[in-house]
Amino acid sequence: MTSETNSEFDAIVVGSGISGGWAAKELTERGLKVLLLERGRHVEHRRDYVTEGKAPWDMPYLGQIPEAVATADYPVQKACYALTDYTRHFFVNDREHPYSTPAEKPFPWIRGYHLGGRSLLWQRQSYRWSDLDFGANKADGHGVDWPIRYKDIAPWYDHVERFAGISGSREGLPQLPDGEFQPPFPMNCVEQHVKTRIEDRYPERRLIIGRTAHITAPTSEQSALGRARCMNRNECQRGCSFGAYFSSLSATLPAANRTGNLTTVTDAIVDSVEYDDARKRASGVRVVDARTRARRTYRARIVFLCASTLGSAQIMLNSRSEAFPNGIANSSGALGRYLMDHLGGIAAFGTVPGFEDRYDAGRRPTRCYVPRFRNVNDRDERFLRGFAYQGGADRPDWKRGAGTAGFGAAFKESLRRPAPWVFAISAFGEMLPDARNGVHLDEKETDNWGIPLLHVECEHGDNDRAMMKAMAADAVEMLEAIGLSNVRSTEGNAPPGLLVHEMGTARMGHDPATSVLNGHNQAHDVPNLFVTDGAAMSSSACQNPSLTYMALTARAAAYAAELLQSNTL
Amino acid sequence: MTEDSAPPRMTRREALCRAAALLGLSLGTSQAATMARALAVPVDVSAPAFLGRARFRCLEAVVDVLIPETGTPGAVSAGVPVLIDRLLAGWASAERQARYRTGLDEIDRRARADGAADFAGATDEQRTSLVRALDAEAYAPDADGRIFFRELKKMALFTYFSSEAGATIALRYQAIPGDYQPCLSLAKDDRAWFWLGFSYDL
Numbered sequence: 001m002t003s004e005t006n007s008e009f010d011a012i013v014v015g016s017g018i019s020g021g022w023a024a025k026e027l028t029e030r031g032l033k034v035l036l037l038e039r040g041r042h043v044e045h046r047r048d049y050v051t052e053g054k055a056p057w058d059m060p061y062l063g064q065i066p067e068a069v070a071t072a073d074y075p076v077q078k079a080c081y082a083l084t085d086y087t088r089h090f091f092v093n094d095r096e097h098p099y100s101t102p103a104e105k106p107f108p109w110i111r112g113y114h115l116g117g118r119s120l121l122w123q124r125q126s127y128r129w130s131d132l133d134f135g136a137n138k139a140d141g142h143g144v145d146w147p148i149r150y151k152d153i154a155p156w157y158d159h160v161e162r163f164a165g166i167s168g169s170r171e172g173l174p175q176l177p178d179g180e181f182q183p184p185f186p187m188n189c190v191e192q193h194v195k196t197r198i199e200d201r202y203p204e205r206r207l208i209i210g211r212t213a214h215i216t217a218p219t220s221e222q223s224a225l226g227r228a229r230c231m232n233r234n235e236c237q238r239g240c241s242f243g244a245y246f247s248s249l250s251a252t253l254p255a256a257n258r259t260g261n262l263t264t265v266t267d268a269i270v271d272s273v274e275y276d277d278a279r280k281r282a283s284g285v286r287v288v289d290a291r292t293r294a295r296r297t298y299r300a301r302i303v304f305l306c307a308s309t310l311g312s313a314q315i316m317l318n319s320r321s322e323a324f325p326n327g328i329a330n331s332s333g334a335l336g337r338y339l340m341d342h343l344g345g346i347a348a349f350g351t352v353p354g355f356e357d358r359y360d361a362g363r364r365p366t367r368c369y370v371p372r373f374r375n376v377n378d379r380d381e382r383f384l385r386g387f388a389y390q391g392g393a394d395r396p397d398w399k400r401g402a403g404t405a406g407f408g409a410a411f412k413e414s415l416r417r418p419a420p421w422v423f424a425i426s427a428f429g430e431m432l433p434d435a436r437n438g439v440h441l442d443e444k445e446t447d448n449w450g451i452p453l454l455h456v457e458c459e460h461g462d463n464d465r466a467m468m469k470a471m472a473a474d475a476v477e478m479l480e481a482i483g484l485s486n487v488r489s490t491e492g493n494a495p496p497g498l499l500v501h502e503m504g505t506a507r508m509g510h511d512p513a514t515s516v517l518n519g520h521n522q523a524h525d526v527p528n529l530f531v532t533d534g535a536a537m538s539s540s541a542c543q544n545p546s547l548t549y550m551a552l553t554a555r556a557a558a559y560a561a562e563l564l565q566s567n568t569l
Numbered sequence: 570m571t572e573d574s575a576p577p578r579m580t581r582r583e584a585l586c587r588a589a590a591l592l593g594l595s596l597g598t599s600q601a602a603t604m605a606r607a608l609a610v611p612v613d614v615s616a617p618a619f620l621g622r623a624r625f626r627c628l629e630a631v632v633d634v635l636i637p638e639t640g641t642p643g644a645v646s647a648g649v650p651v652l653i654d655r656l657l658a659g660w661a662s663a664e665r666q667a668r669y670r671t672g673l674d675e676i677d678r679r680a681r682a683d684g685a686a687d688f689a690g691a692t693d694e695q696r697t698s699l700v701r702a703l704d705a706e707a708y709a710p711d712a713d714g715r716i717f718f719r720e721l722k723k724m725a726l727f728t729y730f731s732s733e734a735g736a737t738i739a740l741r742y743q744a745i746p747g748d749y750q751p752c753l754s755l756a757k758d759d760r761a762w763f764w765l766g767f768s769y770d771l
Binding site for chain 2: 060066083084188189232234359362363398406407412415417
């Protein structure tokens with residue numbers, strides 16, 4: 001059943017999401033022949049955005065997923081805010097893609113298996129990390145020291161921001177470095193007002209517009225790729241024919257395709273990486289055809305794993321050989337461990353007095369951001385590391401009616417008007433790396449394709465819980481202090497996984513004895529194997545991580561291409 | 570009604586949106602108003618998809634009191650009873666279907682206790698008075714949040730404001746806004762924008 005495919009490729013890239021798209025682009029643009037493997041179906045930019053632009057009355061059930069379908073097919077995915085009847089074709093069917101967790105430690109694993117992966121679904125917030133983040137593990141001793149610092153990645157942030165198109169404002173904050181920004185989205189008058197109040201009262205805090213991967217002033221390179229400026233629909237997860245937000249389908253894959261060096265194969269599930277013990281190199285990947293279950297092997301000189309944090313960990317753990325009985329490049333035993341997500345599910349909101357004769361128009365695809373302010377200059381005794389808030393001001397609509405007594409003509413008329421302004425924020429906190437949080441392969445159960453299921457075991461620790469308490473308390477305190485009325489908070493107790501910022505499991509580090517990858521995302525044990533998705537992260541910071549995956553991937557690709565060209569691999 | 574009735578309108582709207590998008594324009598209110606003609610959901614009340622005739626009449630009468638015709642379409646002309654019936658037939662879980670059967674029957678029972686034949690057969694005064702009582706019970710400080718009338722009201726508001734008439738006439742709807750305009754002046758009778766947002770828990 002296993003067929004061999006002769007090596008006609010310089011590189012194999014596994015996964016076509018944010019990281020895989022960047023790997024494909026950077027490697028093909030350096031002249032390498034690249035095979036991109038995607039486990040899911042083909043999605044054609046524009047053509048396959050089948051719900052784009054549809055109003056609720058164009059949908060069979062006004063955009064609601066039939067309840068029995070949600071229960072049967074999406075018991076895990078339905079925890080994600082972005083799952084609707086408009087988007088469900090970009091989420092996995094949980095019945096077809098099982099994994100396990102201990103009953104008392106849920107870990108929602110939110111996934112999209114199709115060309116472009118979760119780059120179609122992401123929330124597009126794009127923030128640089130700083131040396132506060134890259135130095136954090138070394139400073140407090142949790143996790144291994146990052147083998148890189150800001151200066152190593154800064155030029156790559158520049159590089160990926162210019163291509164992807166990140167809108168934002170320059171603020172000069174050391175903990176949130178400025179980037180190569182396109183013009184920012186404007187803040188509305190109430191956000192401006194709240195900004196003034198916050199910054200007057202708390203000198204170390206800022207309210208800035210969100211930095212988001214939306215084009216506001218296309219470059220000629222972006223226009224040439226068919227991308228146009230954002231139209232403020234904020235229905236991005238259905239797909240965007242304007243190509244206004246960054247995705248693999250709008251940006252990196254078209255760029256890779258135009259080199260003539262890219263071959264893309266969809267419905268190709270990577271089972272494992274093949275290891276050549278004599279050469280001490282990865283020789284290729286073993287693939288199961290998603291439709292026929294036929295097995296085949298692809299060979300190349302280098303392999304980039306970009307299958308998502310848990311996806312890459314699963315492939316590596318399943319790549320067992322005499323040299324690596326516990327998973328490829330796992331001489332350290334760190335593979336599969338130190339899994340993190342962001343801390344969240346905590347929000348606070350209050351009514352902003354005044355501005356009743358002001359309103360906005362258009363659906364801005366980003367909100368605002370309060371960059372980290374704890375443990376930046378002073379030491380907060382409650383917890384290590386820090387958190388940020390994302391939020392903004394708007395006027396609630398008719399949905400408030402369901403929670404309010406009333407009916408009839410006057411009630412209807414009141415719901416046709418916008419309610420007074422509400423300012424709301426939700427928190428994103430840094431989770432500490434912990435050896436007890438991680439994944440392993442199920443020894444008995446396999447999926448439809450004969451691949452061992454992943455077992456995920458992850459829970460918040462003491463510092464995480466202390467920070468979550470502080471995130472809620474600080475939010476309420478701040479909103480009350482700046483004069484909002486009726487301030488309330490919600491604590492969703494989001495389990496790890498639900499923030500969909502899973503990181504770790506193949507961490508970078510200086511020492512091959514305690515880490516899987518070196519400072520170039522290159523496996524310490526297997527020099528032609530690179531892992532550049534979230535699995536590589538040694539700590540989680542509190543910024544949304546995708547921009548850092550882009551920069552690390554581009555940097556690793558440049559390095560790998562150099563090694564290939566100098567025949568050092 | 571079938572989905573076959575939708576495509577011609579969609580195509581026209583999509584064409585308009587696409588044209589506007591290519592020009593980088595946002596659709597203003599007057600264009601939206603033009604696009605919003607002939608929006609009534611085709612109604613075939615003789616054959617509800619899920620509810621029997623009696624429960625459908627009850628539902629129709631209740632949502633008419635909740636969201637009456639004013640200067641703008643009410644729930645009935647916006648097609649809310651048909652939309653709810655369609656959701657119950659194809660979207661709702663068996664548990665929810667059962668709650669609607671029982672819940673609507675209970676409203677009819679309350680109407681009979683008031684001396685009417687059923688809710689639909691009651692006088693305007695009787696209907697208003699019964700809905701007032703149901704609303705007061707449902708939103709009393711110690712009320713159970715899962716009470717059926719709250720669920721029904723939430724469903725009526727959702728289907729009304731998500732209907733074409735609700736979103737484009739009672740409210741304002743822009744398929745492709747174009748720009749984000751952060752600070753506009755709002756007159757007393759200006760309508761709110763329609764946007765569904767992400768997942769909505771009914």
